[in-house]
Amino acid sequence: MQRRVIFDNRAxxxxxxxxxVAVTLIFFIWPAAQALWQSVHLQDAFGLRSQFVGLENFxxxxxxxNYLETxxxxxxxxxxxxxxxxxxxxxxxxxxxxxxxxxxxxxxxxIWPYALAPAVAAVLWMFIFNPDIGILGRALNNLxxxxxxxxxxxxxxxxxxxxxxxxxxxxxxxxxxxxxxAIPRSVLEAxxxxxxxxxxxxxxxxxxxxxxxxxxxxxxxxVYAFFExxxxxxALTHGGPGKAxxxxxFRVYQDGVVNHDLGGSSAQSVILMVIVIALxxxxxxxxERKVHYS
Amino acid sequence: MLTRRKLAVSTAAFALxxxxxxxxxxxxxxxxxxxxGLPQPLGGQLEQxxxxxxxxxxxxxxxxxxxxxxxxxxQAAIAAFRAGNAPHVVQMFEVGTATMLSAGPxxxxxxxxxxxxxxxxxxxAYIPAVRGYYSSKxxxxxxxxxxxxxxxxxxxxxxxxxxxxxxxxxxxxxxxVADAARKLKAAGVTCPMTFSWPTWxxxxxxxxxxxxxxxxxxxxxxxxxxxLKINDPFFVKHLQTLIDLQKEGALRYGGxxxxxxxxxxxxxxxxxxxxxxxxxRIVKEAKFNWxxxxxxxxxxxISSPKNSIxxxxxxxxxxxxxxxxxxxxxxxxxxxxxxxxxxxxxxxxDTGYVPVTLQGFELAxxxxxxxxxxxxxxxxxxxxxxxxxxxxxxxxxxxxxEIRNIIQEEMEKAFQGQQTAQQALDNAVKRGxxxxxxxxxxxxx
Numbered sequence: 101m102q103r104r105v106i107f108d109n110r111a112x113x114x115x116x117x118x119x120x121v122a123v124t125l126i127f128f129i130w131p132a133a134q135a136l137w138q139s140v141h142l143q144d145a146f147g148l149r150s151q152f153v154g155l156e157n158f159x160x161x162x163x164x165x166n167y168l169e170t171x172x173x174x175x176x177x178x179x180x181x182x183x184x185x186x187x188x189x190x191x192x193x194x195x196x197x198x199x200x201x202x203x204x205x206x207x208x209x210x211i212w213p214y215a216l217a218p219a220v221a222a223v224l225w226m227f228i229f230n231p232d233i234g235i236l237g238r239a240l241n242n243l244x245x246x247x248x249x250x251x252x253x254x255x256x257x258x259x260x261x262x263x264x265x266x267x268x269x270x271x272x273x274x275x276x277x278x279x280x281x282a283i284p285r286s287v288l289e290a291x292x293x294x295x296x297x298x299x300x301x302x303x304x305x306x307x308x309x310x311x312x313x314x315x316x317x318x319x320x321x322x323v324y325a326f327f328e329x330x331x332x333x334x335a336l337t338h339g340g341p342g343k344a345x346x347x348x349x350f351r352v353y354q355d356g357v358v359n360h361d362l363g364g365s366s367a368q369s370v371i372l373m374v375i376v377i378a379l380x381x382x383x384x385x386x387x388e389r390k391v392h393y394s
Numbered sequence: 395m396l397t398r399r400k401l402a403v404s405t406a407a408f409a410l411x412x413x414x415x416x417x418x419x420x421x422x423x424x425x426x427x428x429x430x431g432l433p434q435p436l437g438g439q440l441e442q443x444x445x446x447x448x449x450x451x452x453x454x455x456x457x458x459x460x461x462x463x464x465x466x467x468x469q470a471a472i473a474a475f476r477a478g479n480a481p482h483v484v485q486m487f488e489v490g491t492a493t494m495l496s497a498g499p500x501x502x503x504x505x506x507x508x509x510x511x512x513x514x515x516x517x518x519a520y521i522p523a524v525r526g527y528y529s530s531k532x533x534x535x536x537x538x539x540x541x542x543x544x545x546x547x548x549x550x551x552x553x554x555x556x557x558x559x560x561x562x563x564x565x566x567x568x569x570x571v572a573d574a575a576r577k578l579k580a581a582g583v584t585c586p587m588t589f590s591w592p593t594w595x596x597x598x599x600x601x602x603x604x605x606x607x608x609x610x611x612x613x614x615x616x617x618x619x620x621x622l623k624i625n626d627p628f629f630v631k632h633l634q635t636l637i638d639l640q641k642e643g644a645l646r647y648g649g650x651x652x653x654x655x656x657x658x659x660x661x662x663x664x665x666x667x668x669x670x671x672x673x674x675r676i677v678k679e680a681k682f683n684w685x686x687x688x689x690x691x692x693x694x695x696i697s698s699p700k701n702s703i704x705x706x707x708x709x710x711x712x713x714x715x716x717x718x719x720x721x722x723x724x725x726x727x728x729x730x731x732x733x734x735x736x737x738x739x740x741x742x743x744d745t746g747y748v749p750v751t752l753q754g755f756e757l758a759x760x761x762x763x764x765x766x767x768x769x770x771x772x773x774x775x776x777x778x779x780x781x782x783x784x785x786x787x788x789x790x791x792x793x794x795x796e797i798r799n800i801i802q803e804e805m806e807k808a809f810q811g812q813q814t815a816q817q818a819l820d821n822a823v824k825r826g827x828x829x830x831x832x833x834x835x836x837x838x839x
Contacts, residue, residue, distance in 0.1 A: 142835060142836050143836060144836045145472055145493050145497070146475055146476065146497045147472075147475075147476045148497065148498060148499065148500065149836065149837065149838075166825075232648075232656065232657060232662060233656065233660075250649040250650075250653070251809055251810055253810065338650055338651075340650060340806055341809075342803050342804075342807040357465075357469060358465060358795060358796065358799075359795065359796035359829070360793065361796075363836075364832075
């Protein structure tokens with residue numbers, strides 16, 4: 101066996117790594133450092149006056165009862181979106197995977213919503229559910245059900261959850277379908293011969309074998325619910341009524357971009373960063389143990 | 395792949411060519427960058443105004459650029475200033491006034507620009523309610539007013555007829571409004587009344603009309619230490635009335651900002667309190683007879699109402715390290731053009747914004763605009779009907795957009811029945827004051 105160093109150029113490995121390092125530095129480390137720096141400062145909108153205030157921004161954010169309400173809303177919202185979009189995507193994928201006529205047409209149709217920008221998707225939902233201009237919204241009111249998400253907390257939250265989940269179903273569907281198709285038919289056939297019914301086959305074979313896909317999607321969906329649903333909420337409810345549909349990321353935008361409170365907004369970003377790091381760590385440390393990789 | 399490359403090459407060539415012509419122009423003309431926040435069709439009309447200025451002389455070239463909505467334009471201007479590359483002129487909505495004023499060295503006050511360049515712009519030519527909004531405490535004009543609007547009532551004459559109300563006598567007071575709304579409801583109108591821009595129409599305007607302070611320190615003109623005053627019994631009673639009307643089904647809350655605008659032209663709501671700028675859309679979309687009327691008032695609070703306050707936007711001059719005296723002179727020339735009565739009157743008649751100068755108003759009158767468009771004079775008359783007091787000059791509060799959102803949130807909770815009018819306004823004052831204190835801290839010198 102030859103044990104020769106093939107690359108004896110010392111600079112080359114660094115050079116090859118440089119692009120990745122540069123991208124990480126510019127697009128992750130630098131903004132994160134900026135957020136950290138701004139979170140301990142109080143600044144006017146134009147950046148003309150800046151003063152060090154220590155942890156005061158964190159203090160005022162964490163002592164704000166509205167912020168804690170927003171945390172609660174975010175948990176309800178993210179959990180609902182994740183569960184709803186994973187469950188319905190799995191259901192649809194199982195159905196599309198079975199041998200039906202025109203399966204490819206169904207698949208195409210199910211993938212469609214993913215191609216829409218969140219704001220466009222939200223506008224579509226508005227055309228359906230707006231109590232004044234929406235088809236279903238008007239119908240609900242005409243039937244005597246007082247539907248107005250602009251004034252009803254529960255209705256508003258339900259609607260943004262549905263809209264955000266609907267948007268994510270396609271993505272989950274693609275992965276679940278791919279996962280299902282990777283499950284060896286022979287195992288399922290053997291189970292059939294042993295007399296296992298469709299439900300039993302699904303829960304004892306299909307679902308465990310799908311666990312790597314499910315785990316991956318769980319992480320992706322939580323990150324989606326936290327960060328990428330901004331456009332949907334912005335276009336549908338602007339976080340209202342009251343603060344009923346305001347999630348953490350929406351409030352970061354609201355405080356930073358609309359209200360020019362860079363310090364408070366940065367403090368919230370830092371908190372959000374910590375939450376997501378913690379969530380991801382928990383998932384990889386505890387949930388991943390239950391995942392079966394073949 | 396080949397086509398894409400071709401496209402890239404030709405785009406680059408085009409950009410290069412455009413750059414050269416731009417440079418060639420710059421040798422003869424002073425180029426002024428002007429950022430605005432008006433979407434179509436208003437943005438196009440504004441660009442026409444700029445074009446007419448560019449064609450009126452050969453020394454200055456103003457380049458208008460649409461930068462998104464007002465808040466987005468504000469963001470862009472702030473970011474550009476931070477990068478040392480601010481535009482010469484930026485259009486800023488009225489609630490951004492305090493933020494712009496606190497920017498200190500980032501802006502050049504218009505009165506200073508005018509005296510430095512020796513341009514004969516006369517601040518007294520402007521309607522007091524308009525001038526006041528953009529003036530410093532000692533009455534010096536800080537920004538050039540341009541597209542100003544105010545809140546008025548639009549009402550559906552056909553619906554009034556149906557409900558047995560006199561279509562030529564719109565309700566003048568709040569008790570009359572409530573009465574009319576109930577009659578409309580009884581006649582089967584599903585939405586008797588609504589309002590856009592909830593805080594602007596129901597608190598800022600209502601305060602001005604009744605000479606009640608929205609905030610202390612002369613609505614913030616007196617200093618950064620202002621506190622909100624809207625949990626005063628007068629405002630509580632007003633909000634409680636709105637909540638009661640909503641419970642009865644005589645009023646509909648149409649959502650935040652201008653979300654309710656569409657409810658009137660569609661025929662859904664019979665009365666709306668909205669920006670006078672909605673007029674253009676109503677003319678185009680409404681398929682019924684309609685009228686315009688001044689805002690109602692509470693006769694037990696004031697015998698005859700004061701002037702209303704403005705909305706809309708003004709033009710601010712921004713500074714930059716590289717700016718030359720010639721460029722400021724060019725900006726001054728542009729501003730003098732905009733202040734001309736013909737330009738003002740034309741803009742007013744084309745768009746539905748109010749005339750900002752007294753001569754502009756006179757000119758529109760003389761041209762018979764109001765005879766042909768009954769009701770179009772209501773906003774300007776409402777703005778000019780009394781001398782301004784410290785409660786009717788406008789608002790000068792830091793982070794007013796955030797305060798507006800807070801009030802909207804608390805109002806929404808009250809409309810849902812989660813809290814009383816008193817609790818809603820107490821909460822709004824408490825949260826709003828925190829915003830004001832933070833602004834005070836971040837902006838003290």
